[in-house]
Amino acid sequence: MPSRRTSNTGDSSASMGPLARFWRKTHAPDYVGFVVLLAGWMLIVNLVNPFHRMFFTNDLRISYPHAEHERVTVPLNFLYALFIPLGVLISYNIVTRASTHKHEATYLAFAISIVLSSFITDVVKNAVGRPRPDLLARCQPSADTKPNVLVTIDVCTAPDGHTLQDGWRSFPSGHSSFSFAGLGFLSLFLAGQLHVFNYYTGGRDLSRALVCLVPLLGAALIAISRTEDYRHDVYDVCVGSALGMTVAYWSYRRHWPHLTSPVCEEPHPHPSAEAQPGWQRVRDEEDQDSGLVFPLGTRRS
Structure with missing residues (x-):
């Protein structure tokens, strides 16, 4: 199969200004996007109250006790899903x-996976405003509230604060999405480095696959703990986990080839890598799609 022709690559690079060249030849767009996402996430966490969906005071699904001591607190979730994976990567x-x-x-x-997943999760949390399983324990409805009648936050006697407002942030589970965004990314990274999905270089080695499954098991246990603390139900946890893993895979694939690639242990070329004027190598994905097998280290012409 012939390679693709590139047109005036060097000329177009030379015609760009210094700022445009810096923007196109570095990861600057990713860093800017990361800062914007991080700032937006911080603003949502500190300034935005959720939508308060109406509820029944005799609804057993939101009548669970409020756990004062969580199995996986927010700081512990940062430790398990952010700092430990980051330490392993480094x-x-x-x-x-x-x-x-x-x-x-x-x-x-990795950082984009964590922040983007958290940003999306909190946007959805506040927009949906689904009551947590322990809402009534947080709300403490007034004694004269009638059952079988939809009521609002106005019947709550608990002081207005984070504990009460957080009672309407059940969907999706933030712990679940955060843990799968961090530990799920680590699992993908290890799978690429160990060639777990490459049949010829490691795909038949179960021990490598088990190494990559350890982070996913940890993320699953964190997600399950949210149902044990009655902070979420199974639906919240499953959607949060799927959201975190989806974002992790999306962020991983932006910088890394697919896991079946023979060079999956190396990231895509740096943006500053100039293509040779005139001819450009076709990507590995296209090699596979063409149905042809090329020996590792060979190039097509």
């Missing part, structure tokens, strides 16, 4: 003497 790249570009692609994609 340690692996240092031990394997990864290139500077690989370091950057790893941590940038």
Whole structure:
């Protein structure tokens, strides 16, 4: 199959201004987007109250006790799903003497996975305003509230604050999406580095696959703990987990090839990598789609 022709690559690069060249030849757009997402997430967490969906005071689904001591608190979730995976990523790249570009692609994609998942989760949480299973314990409805009648937050006697407002942030589970965004990304990274899905280089080695499943098991246990604390039901947890894993995969694939690629252990080329004027190598994905098998290290012409 012939390679694709590129047109005036060098000329177009030379015609760009310094700012445009910097924007196109670095990861600057990702860093800017990350900062915007992080700022937006912080604003939502600190300034936005959720929609208060109406409820019945005799609804058994929201009558569970309010757990004062959570199995996985927010700081612990940051430890398990952010700092520990980040430590593993850094340690692996240092031990394997990864290139500077690989370091950057790893941590940038990981950070975007965490922040984007959290941003989407909190936007949906506040928009949906679904009551938590322990809402009545948070709300403490007045004694004269009639059963079998839809009521609003106005019947609550508990002081207005985070505990009460958070009672309407059940869907989706933030712990679940956060844990799968971080630990799920780590699982994808390890699968790529160990060639778990490449039949010829590691796909038949169960031990490698089990290593990659450990982070997913940890994320699942964090998600399950939210139902044990009656902060969420199974529906909240499943949707949150799926959201976090989807964002993790999306963020991973923006910087890394598919897991069946023969070079899945290396990220996509840096934006500054110039294509050779005239001819450009076709991507690995296209090699696979063409149905042809090329020996590792060969190039098509």
